[in-house]
Amino acid sequence: MSGPLTVFRSTVGTKVIMGATGVILAAFVVVHMLGNLQIYLGPEALNSYAESLRHVPVLLWGARFVLLAAVALHIASAVRLTRLNRAARPQPYELWSPQVTTYAARTMFMGGLILTAFILYHLAHFTFGLTHPEHFALHDSKGRHDVYGMVVMGFRQPLVSFFYILAMIPLLLHLQHGVSSIFQTFGINHPKVNAFVRGIGPAVAWVVFIGNVSIPLAVLAGWIPYPVGGP
Amino acid sequence: MELDGRVPPGPLEQKWDRLRNELALVNPANKRKFHILVVGTGLAGASAAASLAELGYQVSAFCFHDSPRRAHSIAAQGGINAAKNYQNDGDSVWRLFYDTIKGGDFRSREANVYRLAQVSVNIIDQCVAQGVPFAREYGGLLANRSFGGAQVSRTFYARGQTGQQLLLGAYSALCRQIGLGQVKMYPRTEMLDLVVVDGHAKGIITRNLVTGEIQRHAGDAVVLATGGYGNVFYLSTNAVNSNVTATFRAYKRGAFFANPCFTQIHPTCIPVSGDHQSKLTLMSESLRNDGRVWVPKKPGDKRPPNEIPDEERDYFLERMYPSYGNLAPRDIASRAAKRVCDEGRGVGPGGLGVYLDFRDAIRRLGVDVVRERYGNLFDMYREITDEDPYQVPMRIYPAVHYTMGGLWVDYHLMSNLPGLFVIGEANFSDHGANRLGASALMQGLADGYFILPYTIGDYLARAKRPKPDPESAAFRQVEKDVRDGVRRLLDIPGKHPVDVFHRELGKLLWDNCGMSRSEASLKHALEQIPRIRERFWREARVTGGAEEINLALERAGRVADFLEFAELMCLDALERRESCGGHFREEFQTEDGEAKRDDERFCHVAAWEYRGAGQKPERHIEPLRFEFVQLATRSYK
Amino acid sequence: MRVTLRIWRQKDAHSPGTFVTYQKDNVVPDMSFLEMLDALNRELVERGEEPVAFESDCREGICGTCSLTINGIPHGPGRGKASCQLYMRHFRDGDTITVEPFRAKPFPIIRDLIVDRSAFDRIMQAGGFISVNTGGAPDANSIPVPKPAQELAMDAAACIGCGACVAACKNASAMLFVAAKVSHLSLLPQGQPERYRRVRSMVAQMDREGFGGCTNTFECEAVCPKQISVRFIARLNREYLKALFLE
Ligand SMILES: Cc1cc2nc3c(=O)[nH]c(=O)nc-3n(C[C@H](O)[C@H](O)[C@H](O)COP(=O)(O)OP(=O)(O)OC[C@H]3O[C@@H](n4cnc5c(N)ncnc54)[C@H](O)[C@@H]3O)c2cc1C
Ligand code: HEM
Numbered sequence A: 001m002s003g004p005l006t007v008f009r010s011t012v013g014t015k016v017i018m019g020a021t022g023v024i025l026a027a028f029v030v031v032h033m034l035g036n037l038q039i040y041l042g043p044e045a046l047n048s049y050a051e052s053l054r055h056v057p058v059l060l061w062g063a064r065f066v067l068l069a070a071v072a073l074h075i076a077s078a079v080r081l082t083r084l085n086r087a088a089r090p091q092p093y094e095l096w097s098p099q100v101t102t103y104a105a106r107t108m109f110m111g112g113l114i115l116t117a118f119i120l121y122h123l124a125h126f127t128f129g130l131t132h133p134e135h136f137a138l139h140d141s142k143g144r145h146d147v148y149g150m151v152v153m154g155f156r157q158p159l160v161s162f163f164y165i166l167a168m169i170p171l172l173l174h175l176q177h178g179v180s181s182i183f184q185t186f187g188i189n190h191p192k193v194n195a196f197v198r199g200i201g202p203a204v205a206w207v208v209f210i211g212n213v214s215i216p217l218a219v220l221a222g223w224i225p226y227p228v229g230g231p
Numbered sequence B: 001m002e003l004d005g006r007v008p009p010g011p012l013e014q015k016w017d018r019l020r021n022e023l024a025l026v027n028p029a030n031k032r033k034f035h036i037l038v039v040g041t042g043l044a045g046a047s048a049a050a051s052l053a054e055l056g057y058q059v060s061a062f063c064f065h066d067s068p069r070r071a072h073s074i075a076a077q078g079g080i081n082a083a084k085n086y087q088n089d090g091d092s093v094w095r096l097f098y099d100t101i102k103g104g105d106f107r108s109r110e111a112n113v114y115r116l117a118q119v120s121v122n123i124i125d126q127c128v129a130q131g132v133p134f135a136r137e138y139g140g141l142l143a144n145r146s147f148g149g150a151q152v153s154r155t156f157y158a159r160g161q162t163g164q165q166l167l168l169g170a171y172s173a174l175c176r177q178i179g180l181g182q183v184k185m186y187p188r189t190e191m192l193d194l195v196v197v198d199g200h201a202k203g204i205i206t207r208n209l210v211t212g213e214i215q216r217h218a219g220d221a222v223v224l225a226t227g228g229y230g231n232v233f234y235l236s237t238n239a240v241n242s243n244v245t246a247t248f249r250a251y252k253r254g255a256f257f258a259n260p261c262f263t264q265i266h267p268t269c270i271p272v273s274g275d276h277q278s279k280l281t282l283m284s285e286s287l288r289n290d291g292r293v294w295v296p297k298k299p300g301d302k303r304p305p306n307e308i309p310d311e312e313r314d315y316f317l318e319r320m321y322p323s324y325g326n327l328a329p330r331d332i333a334s335r336a337a338k339r340v341c342d343e344g345r346g347v348g349p350g351g352l353g354v355y356l357d358f359r360d361a362i363r364r365l366g367v368d369v370v371r372e373r374y375g376n377l378f379d380m381y382r383e384i385t386d387e388d389p390y391q392v393p394m395r396i397y398p399a400v401h402y403t404m405g406g407l408w409v410d411y412h413l414m415s416n417l418p419g420l421f422v423i424g425e426a427n428f429s430d431h432g433a434n435r436l437g438a439s440a441l442m443q444g445l446a447d448g449y450f451i452l453p454y455t456i457g458d459y460l461a462r463a464k465r466p467k468p469d470p471e472s473a474a475f476r477q478v479e480k481d482v483r484d485g486v487r488r489l490l491d492i493p494g495k496h497p498v499d500v501f502h503r504e505l506g507k508l509l510w511d512n513c514g515m516s517r518s519e520a521s522l523k524h525a526l527e528q529i530p531r532i533r534e535r536f537w538r539e540a541r542v543t544g545g546a547e548e549i550n551l552a553l554e555r556a557g558r559v560a561d562f563l564e565f566a567e568l569m570c571l572d573a574l575e576r577r578e579s580c581g582g583h584f585r586e587e588f589q590t591e592d593g594e595a596k597r598d599d600e601r602f603c604h605v606a607a608w609e610y611r612g613a614g615q616k617p618e619r620h621i622e623p624l625r626f627e628f629v630q631l632a633t634r635s636y637k
Numbered sequence C: 001m002r003v004t005l006r007i008w009r010q011k012d013a014h015s016p017g018t019f020v021t022y023q024k025d026n027v028v029p030d031m032s033f034l035e036m037l038d039a040l041n042r043e044l045v046e047r048g049e050e051p052v053a054f055e056s057d058c059r060e061g062i063c064g065t066c067s068l069t070i071n072g073i074p075h076g077p078g079r080g081k082a083s084c085q086l087y088m089r090h091f092r093d094g095d096t097i098t099v100e101p102f103r104a105k106p107f108p109i110i111r112d113l114i115v116d117r118s119a120f121d122r123i124m125q126a127g128g129f130i131s132v133n134t135g136g137a138p139d140a141n142s143i144p145v146p147k148p149a150q151e152l153a154m155d156a157a158a159c160i161g162c163g164a165c166v167a168a169c170k171n172a173s174a175m176l177f178v179a180a181k182v183s184h185l186s187l188l189p190q191g192q193p194e195r196y197r198r199v200r201s202m203v204a205q206m207d208r209e210g211f212g213g214c215t216n217t218f219e220c221e222a223v224c225p226k227q228i229s230v231r232f233i234a235r236l237n238r239e240y241l242k243a244l245f246l247e
């Protein structure tokens, strides 16, 4: 390897890859949440949004490819970095009293693993329709794939909702540290912007958390009608 | 015997250039055939090792530290002098030369000091090129500050960390050569003896401080850059591991030890607080630029300092030395502090302290400027004493700081043993009987970067000696002596840690061979030292074994050497029947208590030759001839 | 004052270590932590036991030799201090104090509380310098350096190479140390010619030594006796990224 490709070799480069893929993943999570929030606008809004995404397969598959590649690289880098990091301290301290290292920063890898598990389940649930084929098969009045119905029906089962809500906690932590961390990884650290940098991670993380968690909670609370007109 | 300093003839300004023109050269292709052993990688040693390697010599470098970057040089705070005259305040090579000669109370070699002042300018150039971040003005050019003993601003500095930055510069140059394979570095390796073959220094014996392995190293020349011996006093501002072992063992192999009694007591250190103390902390001399030194006028005045009105304060340095005031040279300021404390006017526990007060500076400059200039020193003081120097004056007291004495060297920096070169604080140096602030760093780097690399080539080119053989009998014999020495320490039958004896020795020396000395005190010390030594060899305990990391053993060897060396120091102090610089003999003082030199009888270097265990060493002299400056009474009034 | 000390004892790099408990009486608040250990060692020798091996030299926070993890914090409680600058007045009568070495694979323990930090030297040898030979340097004032750059370079250059950053980092990463050195030289005009080569070779050596990577947890800055800022790590990242494309 030579030139820019050496980025794959060093720990600094590996971290840069985590950062770059992290940006993509974080951006996806934010946009995805915004998309999901359309559920509050009713079935028409959400289903047509979903339909319109599917309308341009190039874009959809392009995005999926980028996303998949990002996840793969992110995970591969995470595994590599974490292995190196753990090997660098084979004998732990008997007493370790971190002064500033946050819980979020300490649990990035475990959090990531839980997220991976969640994503797999989530894909099985909503994208491949494996866990609840009956919800997956729903269609709305215009004959479109009824994403709205699928989500509401899914979250009406307390266990599913509970699992989603639980999974949003590692995401919260991961983004809290991760989003602020991106700036440092790309060399942005200046007293003038540091207040912003330090705040942006938690801000994004909480917005995503609240946005996402609100959906299953709202469904369970019965605020989201299905079929429209009320059960 | 009269020693010959090999000073080249001719006008002072031309001596060094002339000599350089005449030195024999080693052909570039032959340089790599010569192997040079450099012991010590502080400022002097690291700069020498790097420069020699750059020239193409094969270098092995040794230090007892775990890394060359930790040498004691790192602790120097204040700065480094150079006759750049960047401030346009009338500085010149001549003035730096004259200040240094005068500051040293005319007990150093004119030609050496002049050369030092000449190369001082190259040092700054070299260091800047290496990336040493010296303080700068807004225009981007270098800043200077003034320092004790000078009336011009010629001191370059990097915050309060000048020694650190200079050492990191030299260390980085050394690292580069290690990386290139030109220098083989032996950290955690202590030199325990010198090997002399046919009168020439040809090798050293070392102990690996991790494995305990004793090794022979042969070389075409040996360079000692092992620092000073201030720790003979136990309490000093030196790093706790600094020691005299390398130079003292070389002395025992025939190298002459010059002026061992010339030790410097620094006026601004934090006073001793209890007998648990392991070292004393220096408060940079730069504090005297803005701080004012005083004691109460009335003896025994126990009021808190801020309650003592100005009329009842004695700003004694300003009173006694109006033209230099608080910036009087170190020996003078230290003695003045001692005098007022002896009068019962000292402050703090035991009455051993004087105030260094920033009240007026804070009023004049504002607290922010003072914080910017001295903030880190103030914090350090507060951490150690639990007192806030922004609110109450600092308490300071003199402490042992630097040793002007060391192995005797000629103008080529070679000792009387051909092939043995000595540089930095380890040689008897260019500072005479007292060193001016910011001159030790200058000397160490001058020796290592700009002098030794020239002069050593001359020796190598002329000596034409056969390659030394580390398997030879001479090497094996010295190795055996070293092994026996280690064994002897481990076999001491007593039960007390060696520190006990070291501390006792230190107190004895401080009281009897410290800031002031007298025939009676020195004779007392000379009587007591052998007793402590005897008890050491009977009552000490050195735990652990020889083939492992054994800090107790390392310490024990160093303390054993101090216990012998102390005697030489007192003997030298006794024989020098005059007062000069840091050497103050009570019998020789003027009416107002200033040092009284005796140029008739003592205008010379005393160089001691070892004559065997239990024998009185022999005192040789090198007369000091002043052709270019007038011997004058030093006055800072 | 009386304190209970739990100290890591280990014969050499190959033997396993363990904690040994000592009672230390007659501690006075004005003692430094290391002087308290000195006193303990004197007592141990008097009793015929092996003293605790720990390293120190300058005892004023500049040489970087001392290296204790005290109560789980490299260099102990309090910001901006090396172990040797810690005073017993920060502890209370009856406290139990745990003392461990710096722990990291590239810093093998060679006895008790002593670790081998030569990995740092090798990183420096890989590129922590400006290649100028002695002699021939231009006049010092022919290279003006803007004061802000010089000040920032000095902030970075203040690193004492103690390794506490590594000891504190959950990944045993040496980034703060390397960043300090890279920044110091890359901020100065003198450091420009080797700027990108330097960062690449120092980072490569850092990795070869087996230090972990940085995950921006900033613990290093918190324990650094010279309070070297993690801004320099950002700067190193920047330098490294530029080096990828510029060389
Ligand atoms: C607190 C303090 C502040 C100072 N401030 C200033 C200042 O502001 N300006 C100034 O000009 N001077 C100052 N000085 C003086 C100056 O720092 C020293 O004189 C100078 O640094 C000595 O450098 P050196 O290279 O000769 O020796 P050192 O730096 O002491 O290096 C000695 C080297 O020798 C090695 N060594 C020693 N013995 C052996 C052995 N037996 N075997 C193997 N290796 C060995 C050590 O490991 C080390 O590498 C200060 C001194 C002190 C104590
Ligand atoms: C939704 C999915 C994910 C998002 C949005 C995301 C986002 C991020 C971001 C922004 C960073 C910070 C990068 C930097 O500091 O420059 C990061 C770091 C990290 N991620 Fe993820 N990530 C996701 C999934 C994962 C997964 C699945 C894993 C692991 C298996 C993982 C493991 C890590 C690790 C170990 C880091 C660490 C570096 C650190 O501690 O800073 N992440 N992630």
Ligand code: HEM
Binding pocket: A029, A032, A036, A050, A064, A115, A119, A122, A123, A126, A127, A147, A151, A164, A171, A212, A213, A215, A216
């Ligand atoms: C409560 C929160 C969430 C809801 C309601 C939700 C809902 C959905 C729905 C309905 C789909 C299918 C869209 C379609 O088929 O058109 C989907 C797909 C997806 N979701 Fe989520 N999601 C949530 C949280 C998350 C989170 C936190 C992540 C990532 C960490 C995530 C990652 C994905 C991915 C990767 C897909 C597949 C996209 C594709 O088809 O390419 N989701 N989500």
Ligand code: SF4
Binding pocket: C158, C159, C160, C161, C162, C163, C164, C165, C166, C176, C177, C180, C220, C223, C224, C225, C226, C227, C228
């Ligand atoms: S960066 Fe700080 S903690 Fe790390 S080695 Fe340097 S001084 Fe020590």
Ligand code: F3S
Binding pocket: C165, C168, C169, C170, C171, C172, C173, C174, C175, C176, C213, C214, C215, C216, C217, C218, C219, C220, C221, C230, C233
């Ligand atoms: S603690 Fe470690 S994770 Fe990075 S910011 Fe410091 S090196």
Ligand code: FES
Binding pocket: C055, C056, C057, C058, C059, C060, C061, C062, C063, C064, C065, C066, C082, C083, C084, C085
């Ligand atoms: S002993 Fe030098 S930094 Fe602590």
